[in-house]
Amino acid sequence: MSMFYFFVQQTLMCMIPLLIVANGGIFSEKSGILNFSLEGIMLAGGFAGTLYLHYVSAGTQGDYIVGLLVAGVAGMIIILPHAVSSISLKGNQIISGMAINLLAPAATVILGRAILGKLQISFTNFYLIKQVPVLSNIPVIGGMFFQMAYISTLVGVIVLLIAVIVFNKTKFGAHLKACGENPQAAASMGINVTRTRYIGVLISGFIGGIGGLAFIVPNASEFASTVAGYGYLAVAVIIFGQWNPMRILWASLFFGFMKTLANTYTTMPALLDLGISTYVFKMIPYLATIIVLVFVTKKTGQPKALGVVYEQDLK
Amino acid sequence: MAKKIFISPFMVTFVATIITIIIGLLIGLILLLLTSGNVALPAFKMIVTGGFGLTGLLNGIGRVLYYAVPIMMTGLSVGFALRTGIFNIGAPGQFLIGLYAGLFVAMHFSPQLGAYTWVFSILAGAACGGLWGLLQGVLQAYKNLNAIVCGIMLNYVSLFLVNMLIRSDHALYVGGQGWTAPVPSVGLLPSFNLNQIFTASAANSGIVFGVIVCVVAFIILKKTTAGFEMKACGLNRDAAQYAGVNVKKAAILAMLLAGIFAGLGGTMYHNGTMGQQYTLTDALRPEGFTGIPVALLGSNHPIAIIFSGLFIAYLEVGGLGMQSLGIPSEMVTIITSVTIFFCSFNLLFKKMYIRLIGKAFGEMI
Numbered sequence: 020m021s022m023f024y025f026f027v028q029q030t031l032m033c034m035i036p037l038l039i040v041a042n043g044g045i046f047s048e049k050s051g052i053l054n055f056s057l058e059g060i061m062l063a064g065g066f067a068g069t070l071y072l073h074y075v076s077a078g079t080q081g082d083y084i085v086g087l088l089v090a091g092v093a094g095m096i097i098i099l100p101h102a103v104s105s106i107s108l109k110g111n112q113i114i115s116g117m118a119i120n121l122l123a124p125a126a127t128v129i130l131g132r133a134i135l136g137k138l139q140i141s142f143t144n145f146y147l148i149k150q151v152p153v154l155s156n157i158p159v160i161g162g163m164f165f166q167m168a169y170i171s172t173l174v175g176v177i178v179l180l181i182a183v184i185v186f187n188k189t190k191f192g193a194h195l196k197a198c199g200e201n202p203q204a205a206a207s208m209g210i211n212v213t214r215t216r217y218i219g220v221l222i223s224g225f226i227g228g229i230g231g232l233a234f235i236v237p238n239a240s241e242f243a244s245t246v247a248g249y250g251y252l253a254v255a256v257i258i259f260g261q262w263n264p265m266r267i268l269w270a271s272l273f274f275g276f277m278k279t280l281a282n283t284y285t286t287m288p289a290l291l292d293l294g295i296s297t298y299v300f301k302m303i304p305y306l307a308t309i310i311v312l313v314f315v316t317k318k319t320g321q322p323k324a325l326g327v328v329y330e331q332d333l334k
Numbered sequence: 335m336a337k338k339i340f341i342s343p344f345m346v347t348f349v350a351t352i353i354t355i356i357i358g359l360l361i362g363l364i365l366l367l368l369t370s371g372n373v374a375l376p377a378f379k380m381i382v383t384g385g386f387g388l389t390g391l392l393n394g395i396g397r398v399l400y401y402a403v404p405i406m407m408t409g410l411s412v413g414f415a416l417r418t419g420i421f422n423i424g425a426p427g428q429f430l431i432g433l434y435a436g437l438f439v440a441m442h443f444s445p446q447l448g449a450y451t452w453v454f455s456i457l458a459g460a461a462c463g464g465l466w467g468l469l470q471g472v473l474q475a476y477k478n479l480n481a482i483v484c485g486i487m488l489n490y491v492s493l494f495l496v497n498m499l500i501r502s503d504h505a506l507y508v509g510g511q512g513w514t515a516p517v518p519s520v521g522l523l524p525s526f527n528l529n530q531i532f533t534a535s536a537a538n539s540g541i542v543f544g545v546i547v548c549v550v551a552f553i554i555l556k557k558t559t560a561g562f563e564m565k566a567c568g569l570n571r572d573a574a575q576y577a578g579v580n581v582k583k584a585a586i587l588a589m590l591l592a593g594i595f596a597g598l599g600g601t602m603y604h605n606g607t608m609g610q611q612y613t614l615t616d617a618l619r620p621e622g623f624t625g626i627p628v629a630l631l632g633s634n635h636p637i638a639i640i641f642s643g644l645f646i647a648y649l650e651v652g653g654l655g656m657q658s659l660g661i662p663s664e665m666v667t668i669i670t671s672v673t674i675f676f677c678s679f680n681l682l683f684k685k686m687y688i689r690l691i692g693k694a695f696g697e698m699i
Contacts, residue, residue, distance in 0.1 A: 125665070163425070312479050
């Protein structure tokens with residue numbers, strides 16, 4: 020049983036960052052602006068958040084939450100050029116998104132060196148919660164979610180709930196979707212397309228930045244200008260999850276499960292005895308995603324105006 | 335007449351690209367001034383002059399020629415696919431498959447192939463890279479897989495596949511060291527004496543082949559029906575289909591060719607010079623990703639990609655030289671990415687330039 024709990028806990032550490040970042044990304048994509056720059060956003064968030072944790076030594080959960088907010092602000096800052104380029108200057112959204120992804124790792128190296136004088140930003144990980152009072156005693160569920168957990172799991176649940184509610188229940192969510200499906204029609208209904216899209220992109224930067232730190236703290240012991248390609252995976256999860264928050268939950272669970280299997284198979288005698296190369300296990304999450312996508316429905320759910328330059332008056 | 339030359343599509347794109355490069359360099363300079371104090375100006379000079387002062391002009395050129403080969407090929411791979419409307423983020427995977435295939439042939443068949451080993455290495459790299467691209471193309475065209483997801487996933491699959499194949503192959507893997515054995519000398523690309531002309535550099539015939547491949551790609555796009563159909567799909571897929579183009583076939587062909595180009599890059603990089611050893615890690619090699627800025631800076635034009643590949647290699651060599659001043663070579667990446675960022679609204683610079691030319695020539699017409 021303890022093996023099972025360990026597996027669930029590991030899966031959570033892997034899937035929560037994907038869940039957060041992918042759900043952040045759709046705030047931009049639902050409004051019609053491609054967000055290919057999630058890797059760069061995560062790096063900015065991871066950098067700023069880790070830097071904050073490096074300087075605060077008290078190590079309370081409150082510090083971690085403030086760190087997550089700092090990370091979110093950093094994500095917003097780095098996404099801003101992409102927003103200006105794609106919304107105001109009507110630039111090519113893939114190119115500016117890619118530029119952010121190229122810029123971020125280099126910028127974190129240069130800034131880290133200018134501020135701390137070294138390439139790695141260390142932090143002491145005080146943030147693992149061994150037992151949540153009361154809740155951890157619930158049978159099964161307590162072991163799965165309330166022992167050896169990070170507060171980012173809760174953040175992931177909150178982000179998911181916010182995304183579900185915003186897109187299904189609020190006027191703002193309807194406006195975002197309208198801008199992504201048919202901006203001309205949205206404008207004729209009196210929606211300010213430019214403003215709505217800016218808000219959408221900035222929200223995705225904020226949530227993506229949070230996801231950056233939520234990746235670093237459980238999965239790394241220091242920030243070394245990498246988030247291991249998770250931003251690109253989040254882009255894949257968005258498409259896999261067909262731009263739908265709940266489906267994104269299942270997509271990130273699927274990926275997190277497969278990835279955990281690849282990371283922890285050595286602790287499972289049944290799998291270890293098969294004598295299969297470690298690389299096969301490492302390959303499985305990616306291969307499985309392709310196979311699932313081959314057999315899964317052809318419906319995409321992609322916003323119709325995604326990546327299309329919006330001209331105020333269509334001539 | 336003069337006006338016609340100035341506003342020809344080539345001139346407009348060229349000027350717009352130069353403007354973006356200058357902006358990128360200026361922002362790099364500002365960052366250097368902010369972060370590096372008194373070494374900022376020497377460091378900036380290092381980038382602009384490609385660090386040639388350190389090792390001599392000829393050696394510097396040789397180093398640029400050497401670094402340009404892999405990124406020119408991956409740049410061509412990305413750019414060619416983009417002309418067909420496909421964002422080939424799978425280039426790093428195709429690069430790696432090509433690298434492995436070339437290495438495999440060189441290590442296993444050099445006794446039989448003798449002095450021609452390198453030729454077969456290159457052919458194997460092109461063929462296997464092409465097949466990997468083809469696989470991605472088929473998944474995209476017939477199974478409706480999104481090109482970005484498919485490329486990202488196949489990149490990782492190829493990474494672990496190559497690591498597994500190398501690890502289980504005693505001719506390739508140096509046990510315990512974590513990297514591959516060096517390529518035997520018959521497996522290396524001929525130097526064409528370039529390494530001696532450009533004193534003591536690693537320059538080799540790869541750059542000659544690279545330029546030839548770019549020219550071939552240009553001819554395919556410009557002069558063949560298949561090339562025309564691919565370009566038509568890139569401009570407007572629905573219109574191309576309506577006009578009778580088999581869009582699926584065009585997309586698959588484009589991915590096959592893109593895979594061949596990236597695969598060639600992998601082989602020509604690894605079999606390019608003596609002593610290359612591939613290290614087994616869980617991260618993809620950067621050359622494939624660098625192909626993206628090379629393609630974008632070259633406006634996805636095969637001939638322009640020759641020059642953008644050389645330019646980014648030039649910046650990289652300068653960046654390496656900058657390390658002697660204690661500045662991380664990442665500064666070069668910042669300059670490149672800022673340049674690429676401004677490429678995204680290149681259209682704005684083009685319009686500004688055309689208006690400016692229009693004013694300058696206004697009275698004469």
